[in-house]
Amino acid sequence: MKKIELQLETLSCPSCIKRIEKALAKENGVEDAKVLFNSSKVKANFDEGIVTADHLSEMIEKLGYPVKKRKVS
């Protein structure tokens, strides 16, 4: 299990939280996806055998939220 942390551009609508969290929750190999609204960050644990960090950031960008910084640990 690896941890991914994405810094997004400033989130302004609280409904964005649900959108991102639901999309991540549907993804195989992703656990404990959490959106920090006030700091505009996404945190999640993922299984690198099933899904890649690249794929996750791409997915969030596709939802319409540009990723500014990514940290995987």
Place this chain on the structure above:
Amino acid sequence: MGKLKKIHIVIISGLLLATAFMFNLAGMDFWKNTALIVATVVAGWSIAKTAIQSIMMKSFSIELLVTIAVIGALFIGEYVESAAVTFLFLFGAYLEARSLEKTRTSLKTLMDMAPLEATVLKNGERVTLPVEEIEAGDRIIIQSGEQVAIDGKVVSGQAHINEAAITGESIPAGKKIDDQVFSGTIVDNGYIEVIAEKVGDDTAFSKIIELVEEAQEGKARTQKFLERFANVYTPGILVLSVIVFIFTRNIELTLTFLVIACPGALVISAPVSLVSGIGNGARSGTLIKGGEVMENFAKIDAVVFDKTGTLTQGKPSVTAIHAIGMSEDELLKLTAEAELISEHHLGQTIVKEAEERGINLTNEAKDFAVEKGYGLYATVAGRRVVIGNRKLLAANEIELEGGVDDYAIGEEKLGNTAIFVGIDGLVAGIISIADQIRPEAIDTIKRLKKYGVKETIMLTGDNKHTAEKVAAQLGIDTVHAEMLPEDKVTHVKQLQEKGYRVAMVGDGINDAPAIALAEVGLAMGAAGTDAAMETADVVLMGDQLNRIPYAYALSKATVRNMKQNMFFAVGTVALLLAGVLLGKVFLASGMLIHELSVLAVIVNALRLIRFKEAGDKEKQYTESIPEMN
């Protein structure tokens, strides 16, 4: 999706509105209406898009209400209303986003303090490296005006360091060899070399930022309630508006009802207050972990303090040695040798005193055994040594002859902890140890009471006489002395059973169970101790007791602010509703008032960023306090 695009739409729709106004003056009705319809579509499209997106997420949004109202207005030919509503809604949303950012500035200011690079000494050469490339064990050089980029121990030099980023205290702290320095702090003057212990995400500074980020998401009960409420409220309004239409057959009234019933201000009323309040705390070295903690803390009416290290400085020193049948140094030597491997802070104090007197601790202690909460046994140089409190000596049938007990009581009444030493079954002496009360302690207790704490309690493992003396000096209501660690937990439980809402203050390590049990657990001087930062609900990074009344007052102010916002938001909706029913408020004016109420709620929350406890200046503590334990 970005803000740029949003503001462009706002400007275009605003310009179109102005154009329509000019066509109106020129009496060109067709062109006026065209401009208005274009304005509505331009602004309305982005609102409708959001509305559709949230329906797909199975949630009803404010945008949905507005979209329906706008379509309705277009349908009945109210183009002015539809254009004005969409413009106002978008413009309001833009202003809202801008001012919301302000409530987040505290965290941003903190993050901006994050160090970027550091000077590392490698093979005798100075290299400047970005922080990501620094590893634990590197030797870092920090000069006047530079920022510390790692957590570590000073190995050379000395400096005054401004630790405001960590502790909120802006008076520089003196640091010398073996002192701990933290990432994010700034060397005011001096020069130090530091061995990096924690780097990157592991530093106290990074942990603080992470904690604050998480705390700002931690929802208050009020907030959770509001969110559930909004989930029912929005679809409820849709149903209600249908009913309004059926009864009144008045489309305009129905649409106005839809718009003004938007729960915009209500939904953000609680979170904006919390984010501002938590941000304020973080800047002053007080991490309040989330909305629920804020609410709990504001309701506290009993505060339990651990004495050593909390009300006192936690730096005890030996004040007197009373030896029986041997010299002071002989007694000290045997005791220190026995205590050498003890981790107890009083034991370490005795060892330190021996070292300071230049006594060589040559004998190794054997058969070392600790009786937790009482003392210890050891065999040193073939002699059986028992060190601890009165009870431990009594349990070993060592009698306190020749007025030894009277002497000990006398020492205790002076505020010392008396350590009894028994050697080979006979009492060999008393070592008195005292710890200074923190200069700000008296004031802290006074202020807590001023803000509404009914009961202050001190718990200590120390003897009764000392405990009572400290309590009397500080104005603490109740004292419980000679307590074992587990007694503290029981005591907190008892207070809770009596109906008190209890806050427990400790160092977060020894008191972890009691801190976890209390409604609100506070850990002091937690910078650098991960365990304490994790267990406590309120983390005081610095070692200042006076942050406790500050955090308490801040919690109260935040909860009050949250309530003001809620009442204001509900009140506005109620007034607007009345206005609609009386025919005084229409679509566009309703939207305007609605947006203004949203901004008013944010502005009110922003006051919390500037919150300052009344009379919270850096006080001069002139009262002298005698040495105490």
